[in-house]
Amino acid sequence: MDKKILTRVLRYHMKKESSKSRDDKTSTANLISKKKYSTRYGEERDPFEVARRRMVTEQLIPKGIKDDQILAAMSRVPRHLFVSPGMEYQAYEDRPLQVGFGQTISQPLIVAMMTEELHLTGVERVLEIGTGSGYQAAILAELAKEVYTIERLSDLSSRAGQVLSNLKYKNISLKVGDGTLGWVDKAPFDRIIVTAGAPCVPEALQMQLTDGGMLVIPVGDKDLQKLEVITRKGERYDKRVVTHCRFVKLVGDQGWNVND
Numbered sequence: 001m002d003k004k005i006l007t008r009v010l011r012y013h014m015k016k017e018s019s020k021s022r023d024d025k026t027s028t029a030n031l032i033s034k035k036k037y038s039t040r041y042g043e044e045r046d047p048f049e050v051a052r053r054r055m056v057t058e059q060l061i062p063k064g065i066k067d068d069q070i071l072a073a074m075s076r077v078p079r080h081l082f083v084s085p086g087m088e089y090q091a092y093e094d095r096p097l098q099v100g101f102g103q104t105i106s107q108p109l110i111v112a113m114m115t116e117e118l119h120l121t122g123v124e125r126v127l128e129i130g131t132g133s134g135y136q137a138a139i140l141a142e143l144a145k146e147v148y149t150i151e152r153l154s155d156l157s158s159r160a161g162q163v164l165s166n167l168k169y170k171n172i173s174l175k176v177g178d179g180t181l182g183w184v185d186k187a188p189f190d191r192i193i194v195t196a197g198a199p200c201v202p203e204a205l206q207m208q209l210t211d212g213g214m215l216v217i218p219v220g221d222k223d224l225q226k227l228e229v230i231t232r233k234g235e236r237y238d239k240r241v242v243t244h245c246r247f248v249k250l251v252g253d254q255g256w257n258v259n260d
Contacts, residue, residue: 129179134160180252
């Protein structure tokens with residue numbers, strides 16, 4: 001479709017939905033019940049489809065994301081349902097957004113980049129540390145066999161769980177707890193992804209990797225981190241640095257103190 005036509009279509013839907021939102025104060029929950037989406041577990045229409053397609057073609061592909069399965073997943077998952085009410089039309093912009101409780105939903109590029117570093121084939125059991133909005137868990141659920149996700153804040157976990165349930169994901173398990181300690185009774189995991197910045201790599205997470213498993217984690221100080229990929233080879237852990245990044249603090253026994 002011609003880019004000018006795509007732009008007109010997007011503006012039309014944005015204007016229409018914005019007007020409706022002013023009339024009935026549409027919330028995220030309303031959007032879930034009234035709109036239609038296409039995920040791994042169902043197909044429904046969605047007025048944000050054009051915005052999602054543009055996010056992929058204008059942000060992710062030009063900036064180096066090559067995995068077709070990841071691009072397809074991010075074209076399907078309705079990111080606007082995972083942001084705070086009133087911010088739906090900013091959901092597909094190339095920037096992080098606040099989701100409440102001092103937490104953020106990462107910008108689309110970071111989500112895609114971290115997911116790409118996991119090299120998922122569809123058979124993996126994945127542990128996510130930091131459920132947050134639930135968006136990263138949804139992307140993982142499109143690409144992996146099983147997803148286990150831990151969130152420190154119960155209200156945030158509950159809200160994410162509701163959105164994921166409404167989208168009919170069946171392969172995601174949620175838990176409230178200290179993510180730096182992992183999920184011992186579900187270990188080991190083929191992949192672990194941490195969506196908060198740690199002062200160092202938690203030993204508990206490394207120990208819960210399968211042999212050959214991979215851990216993707218931001219490590220550094222509170223203001224700037226390096227995105228690291230840790231690969232377990234027996235009792236050895238090989239490290240590779242991908243890029244610099246900036247995340248909220250990973251709080252927990254093997255992370256930052258809540259008052260740091």
